Amino acid sequence: MFSYSKPLFYPVHVQLRDPLFGQVLLEHYGGKDSEYSAATQYLNHRSNMHNRYLRDLLGLIAAEEMGHMEMIAVAIKKLGGPPLSYVNSQGVPWNMSYVDQNLDPIGMLQADVEAEARARILYDQHFEMTNDPGLKKMIKFLGSREDVHKHLFLKAQILILQGTPPEQFIELIHEYKMSLQTTDNLGL
Numbered sequence: 001m002f003s004y005s006k007p008l009f010y011p012v013h014v015q016l017r018d019p020l021f022g023q024v025l026l027e028h029y030g031g032k033d034s035e036y037s038a039a040t041q042y043l044n045h046r047s048n049m050h051n052r053y054l055r056d057l058l059g060l061i062a063a064e065e066m067g068h069m070e071m072i073a074v075a076i077k078k079l080g081g082p083p084l085s086y087v088n089s090q091g092v093p094w095n096m097s098y099v100d101q102n103l104d105p106i107g108m109l110q111a112d113v114e115a116e117a118r119a120r121i122l123y124d125q126h127f128e129m130t131n132d133p134g135l136k137k138m139i140k141f142l143g144s145r146e147d148v149h150k151h152l153f154l155k156a157q158i159l160i161l162q163g164t165p166p167e168q169f170i171e172l173i174h175e176y177k178m179s180l181q182t183t184d185n186l187g188l
Contacts, residue, residue, distance in 0.1 A: 013134030022081015031088035053169035
């Protein structure tokens with residue numbers, strides 16, 4: 001299902017080293033609301049989702065979150081931040097309590113919506129903490145992708161609640177793929 005592609009999901013440009021901001025970005029690497037937490041949660045939810053199109057959507061978004069994590073790692077290294085490990089900015093190790101264990105499809109999707117909302121808030125906070133134009137572009141990009149994921153998870157919840165036949169969920173996959181083209185044309 002997954003494949004590795006050498007190019008980053010979005011370019012990471014850093015003008016000046018800023019080890020302290022590199023430390024802050026660890027929140028997105030190994031913190032509670034990190035890309036790693038999101039990817040792990042979505043893969044777990046994917047394994048427990050009965051609708052094959054929702055499984056596909058969760059897999060696509062989980063893979064994208066891993067790509068985001070790689071971008072964060074590159075940014076941290078370019079900033080001269082600390083060695084990478086699964087910790088937050090305070091050095092607290094990542095743990096499984098960060099991953100929702102719900103088995104109900106609506107509950108899983110709600111937890112995923114909430115994860116995206118928290119990640120967006122964190123990106124917005126960190127956007128304000130840097131003056132580096134390249135980092136601002138990257139953070140803006142990552143925040144916009146959180147919004148796309150949140151929208152798709154909300155839409156999936158609505159479709160389930162409306163009793164939509166499983167095969168009609170394929171539209172979510174199409175919308176996801178179209179969002180990648182739209183994001184490419186944002187000129188961020």
